[in-house]
Amino acid sequence: MSFPIIRHRRLRGNAAIRNLVRENQVTVHDVVQPIFVTHGSNIKSEIPSMPGVYHFSLDRVQEEIEEITKLGIQAILLFGVPDHKDAKGTSAFMDEGIVQQATRLIKELNPNLLVIADTCLCQFTDTGHCGVIHHHPITGHADVANDASLELLVRTAVSQAKAGADIIAPSNMMDGYVHAIRSGLDEAGYENTPIMAYSVKYASAYYGPFRDAVDSTPQFGDRKTYQMDPANGREALREAESDVAEGADFLMVKPALAYMDIIRMLKDNFDLPVVAYNVSAEYSMIKAAALQGWVNEEAIVMETMTSFKRAGADIILTYFAKDIARYLKK
Template sequence: MSFPIVRNRRLRGSHALRNLVRETQLTVNDLIYPIFVTVGTNIKSEIASMPGVYHFSLDRLEEEIEEISGLGLQAILLFGVPEHKDAVGTSAYAEDGIVQQATRLIKKQKPDLLIVADTCLCQFTDHGHCGVIEHNSLTNRSDVKNDLSLELLVQTAVSQAQAGADIIAPSNMMDGFVHAIRNGLDDAGFEDIPIMSYSVKYASAFYGPFRDAAHSAPQFGDRKTYQMDPANAREALREAEADVIEGADMLMVKPALAYMDIIRNLKDHFDLPIVAYNVSAEYSMVKAAAQNGWIDEKAIVLEMLLGFKRAGADIIITYFSKDVARWLR
């Protein structure tokens, strides 16, 4: 059958009718809000390239957590900006590291708020790479050593779990990182802590503002030997499959906006929850355009996040979380 018997517009005739037949829903339960904590006192400092996003010192963190909780958000992704950096990222796995201290404070304040701990070394190393660097005198190159890095990433994950993190989210893109961290957590008695793996993380230009926020730009070279080539899609399935085999509980695609085909591919091939990371430049571009009056920010953001859900994302990490929570109310 076709027109005039079939009239697709019949189901679009009113707001209530459109709500009734809507295929994709966005709720506050889908969202994770990233937070940046730093050393010092009385710090609430706006990140210049990310309007509305701040660095918080531990003594100013309580007010932010109260606001997040009051908006109905149930989960945060915790990033730390340390005072001390060295070649092996010691403060990433120190008992008194900035992330560990923040985790304990938040859990004391809001025990039911889910804390997702970003598990990487780049914010904590003086070279800004996500692992241990060794210099090869024969090739005159400095490279990230995969297996040595795994040992430190396990220490970081275990220390985060000991501090009270609910979910470990390794973002380093070393080969075998899920296997190593799963074994490390299990051996330490944290077999019930899930791993939200940054399974498909591209070497993307969309991370620029984040590197300002986390003070994590590499001091030499780039991360293209461990993060993925943006041109590759089949490789994303290999990366995700490896993480599934190694024990990941959730699979992430990062960035999200230019990679919705990858989100859909993972959704079609794996039965684990799929996470989309709506990254810093995706946020900053919208904020900049909105501040110039060029776009309707609310409409753009809600359409974008619905697009992630429609592509297959079950969970969205976004700096818009607080805004969206207000709009959905």
Template sequence: MSFPTVRNRRLRRTSALRSLVRETVLSANDFIYPIFVTCGENIKEEIPSMPGVYHFSMDRLEEEIRDVAATGIQSVLLFGIPEYKDAIGTSAYDANGIVQQAIRAVKEWAPELVVIADTCLCQFTDHGHCGIVHVSEETGSAEVDNDSSLDLLVQTAVSQAAAGADIIAPSNMMDGFVLAIREGLDDAGYSDIPILSYSVKFASAYYGPFRDAAHSAPQFGDRKTYQMDPANVREALREAESDIAEGADMLMVKPALAYMDIIRLLKDKYNLPVAAYNVSAEYSMVKAAAANGWVDERSIVLETLTGMKRAGADLIITYHAKDAARWLRGEG
């Protein structure tokens, strides 16, 4: 049958009808809120390229955590800016490192929050790469050494679990990183701690503001030898399959907005929860356009996040999380 018997507009006639038949429902339970913790005192410093996102020192972090919890958001993702950096990222796996301190504090202030620890070395190395860098004596070229980096990543993950992290989220894209971390956690007695793997992480131009926030820009070269080519789809499947075989409990696609097809592909093919990272430039572009009056921020943010969930994301890591959670409650 067709028009006039079929009238698709019937179910769009009122707001109540539209809500009744809505296929994709966004809620604060879907959100993971990233937070940047830094050394020092009395620091709440806005990141210039990310309006509304701040660096917090430990003595200012509690107010932010309580604000997050009050919105109904259930999870935070912690990034740390250390006091010092060196060639092997020592402060990443220091039991008293900035991330480890923040994990312990958050679990004390808001034990109901799920605390996710980003597990990488780039914020902690003086060269800004995600692993150990070796320089060839013959050619003088510098390369990230995959296998020797794994041990330091394991040490980082174990130290984060020991501090109380509920989930380990390794973002380094070294081959074999999930297996190494899974075995390291199990051997240390943390077999119940899940791994949210940055399984499909593209070498993206959308990371620019984050590198300002995390002070993690590479000091030479780029990350294209370990992060994925944005043009590749089948490679994304290989990366995801490797991580599943190595023991990943959840998969992530990063960035989200330009990679909705990859989110849907992983959702349809695998049975693990899929997270989408709504990354820094995706956030900053909306903030800039809204500041200029070119878009309605609330409408465009909720539409974008709904699109990510509709594409298959079970979890959405987003800097919009606090605002979106309040908007969904009818505030603001």
């Protein structure tokens, strides 16, 4: 054989060598656990389409926070399910809204646990849309009014920061939302509160179980006029570039699994932390297959998370966060 003899397997010969040369690793510090809080009492109700994920009433949320803390997870993404919906999503920005109440409680239970507040209106509006609806005066066509919605999103962000949220995570995809929220937070004295921008959020079929969880399915139409077309990649750069210019502190790609090329694109083009949101259907598909015995759940979860890291994600929002923390403790 001619020199040199290339043997790639030399660096795969045993576990110690593989550990030494491993390029990407998942740690408990990489993952964020979403949780759902709701009104009522003594509620810990499993979401049917998301096995192992629950709605918690405020009097039961302590057990979830204690488990998350014990596992070493440092951050949660907080979603609220209100008891009242209206055209403006008023309960999203009330001081006694469910997210605001839960934030204050969680910060009392564990002041060091990062509370990332989802900042959107969809689960609070009676239309299920991420903003207020405008009807065209001539055609009568209904669509989300961008600038009118920004005002309400700013009020929501400020109320969440006031309640103690450590990071504001606006998921609405309105044009100019980062600038509006950044200005509103700064004017209210929360200039040190970071914004985790849902910069590249696609109009995806992967959100189905989540919409069950928060009852946010649009009552008419869809979200394709404000969320991105799954066929588009370069457009993601324009969206992210706008958020960077407007003052975002993190850039998110949502969903993650079918959009790892977009994660890599953002990683290569911007120097802000990149967040991958491993969304509800991505979770539920693995859980469903594992419950049937068709896949090794732990192996496929960790392979998926490692792929997000390899694609360029610095942070992973995932309903598997607690499972991952347990796997890593073995």
